[in-house]
Amino acid sequence: MxxxxxxxxxxxxxxxxxxxxxxxxxxxxxxxxxxxxxxxxxxxxxxxxxxFRNPKRKTTLNDLQVIAPVDGKVVVIEEVEENEYFKDKRLQISVFMSPINVHVTRYPIGGKVVFSKYHPGKYLVAWHPKASEENERTTVVVENKSYGKVMHRQIAGALAKRIVNYAKVDDVAMQGSESGFIKFGSRVDLFLPLNSNVKVKLNQKVRGGESIIAEIHE
Missing domain, CATH: 1.20.5 (Single alpha-helices involved in coiled-coils or other helix-helix interfaces)
Structure with a gap:
């Protein structure tokens, strides 16, 4: 497919x-x-x-878990200051996609879309430290009562020239369902609450819609 x-x-x-x-x-x-x-x-x-392949994925729905939004390799796990929406410290986990990865972007949690914004920008290589803030990107925040608010940010890379974002404010997001697509390589950043229990390691390969990135306890 x-x-x-x-x-x-x-x-x-x-x-x-x-x-x-x-x-x-x-x-x-x-x-x-x-x-x-x-x-x-x-x-x-x-x-x-x-x-452009779009394989089916078996997502186990769980409001206490964040799943990988895309296929790729975990390249960042660190505490950062998120300045666009939260304006406080968050746990950033970034997944880099090579041109041969599946490029469908999926909702990492289920809930209500409370923020969705497109930013024009540069096309620095996706692993550049400033790519998250200077490249063309879209930012989406989904909230559910169990996990709270989770942000995922699609970031264009040197090859990616078009980001497609389906998320609209007030949409009901289903965990693992499509939230967008990035054409020709890039990365996706996740911004999680600091009390998230991370389940991945640097350089670990993950599968969008299936791999558990983090979880939180009620």
Whole structure:
């Protein structure tokens, strides 16, 4: 299954690859060269299909747990000052996505969307320390009575040129359901209450909608 955000790109890419195959076969008589070009084009198509895949995930709903919003690798676990919404200290956990990861963004907790904002910005590499505050990004805060408020921030990287955010204020968010999509590599930051019990480690790989990032006790 492929994500709806990729349908147009997949169709256009498929058409270009098919047309290129026909042209190469007709215009390049050197067999090894034409075969090499066709293999490169086929790999390119496979990478596009890989990027826009949208596998089903089995989310175990739990209002006391925060789950991974995306696939990728945990690159930050630290206490920071969050200045956009909370304006106090929060626990930041960041997940970096490579171009081959699934790029669907999922709600880390269920509850009510209380904040959703888009920010234009730069395209620094996603692991840059200032990317969270200077890059193009969207910030979403979801609240439930058990966990409180949890922020997730989609951040564009050097390759990502479009962030899609479905979250709107007053929406009812279901944990693990789609909240957006980031095209071509980036990262997502989570900002949690300081009393959260972190369940991941640096450099650990996580699966969006399934891996438990943190939990809290009532």
């Amino acid at each position: 492929f994500h709806k955000e990729g349908h147009k790109i997949i169709l256009v890419t498929f058409g270009i690859v098919v047309a290129a195959f026909l042209l190469v076969d007709h215009l390049i008589p050197i067999k090894w060269l034409s075969t090499t070009i066709m293999i490169v084009l086929l790999i390119f198509l496979i990478l596009i299909l890989q990027f």
